[in-house]
Amino acid sequence: QVQLAEIGGGLVQAGGSLRLSCAASGRSFSSYAMGWFRQGSGQEREFVAGITSISGRTDYADSVKGRFTVSRDNAKNTVFLQMNSLKPEDTAAYYCAARGGLMSRDRGHYNYWGQGTQVTVSS
Numbered sequence: 001q002v003q004l005a006e007i008g009g010g011l012v013q014a015g016g017s018l019r020l021s022c023a024a025s026g027r028s029f030s031s032y033a034m035g036w037f038r039q040g041s042g043q044e045r046e047f048v049a050g051i052t053s054i055s056g057r058t059d060y061a062d063s064v065k066g067r068f069t070v071s072r073d074n075a076k077n078t079v080f081l082q083m084n085s086l087k088p089e090d091t092a093a094y095y096c097a098a099r100g101g102l103m104s105r106d107r108g109h110y111n112y113w114g115q116g117t118q119v120t121v122s123s
Contacts, residue, residue: 002026002098002112009094009117012086016121020081022096022114030054030074033103035110036081038092038119045095047105049081059103064090086121093118 008020022034033053039045049070050059058070067086072079079096094117097110104110 002029002032004096004098004112004114006094006096006114006117009119011120011122014086014088014121014123016086017082017084018086018119020083020094020096020117020119022079022081024077024079024098029077029098032098032100032112034070034072034079035097035099035103035105035107036070036079037095037097037107038090039095039116040092043092045107047107048094050103050105051079052103057103059105061105083119086119088121088123091119091121 003025006022031053035050036048037045038048048061051070051072067084069082096114098112099110
């Protein structure tokens with residue numbers, strides 16, 4: 001079992017930055033691939049970024065590539081999402097998720113989810 005809790009959301013102007021953190025409780029955090037997803041109002045939850053369990057290999061949605069960076073600190077059971085050059089279209093609730101096994105862009109592959117944190121980007 002893994003419990004996830006995101007912090008770091010808020011209101012920011014376009015062009016600004018935010019850093020989301022996702023703290024995990026439970027054992028074997030380092031064995032989980034982690035993903036960040038977001039869900040805008042009236043939209044489906046979509047993949048944003050992912051990071052593998054040990055090697056730290058990353059993957060990004062095209063819409064955030066070059067602006068967002070995902071990282072993890074296995075010693076602190078935490079995964080991060082650094083978001084730069086934010087745009088109004090980045091406004092959404094952001095969720096972290098964990099799965100045993102390989103990193104995936106498919107939200108259905110993730111077993112554990114946080115409660116989400118709201119990011120609002122004003123123009």
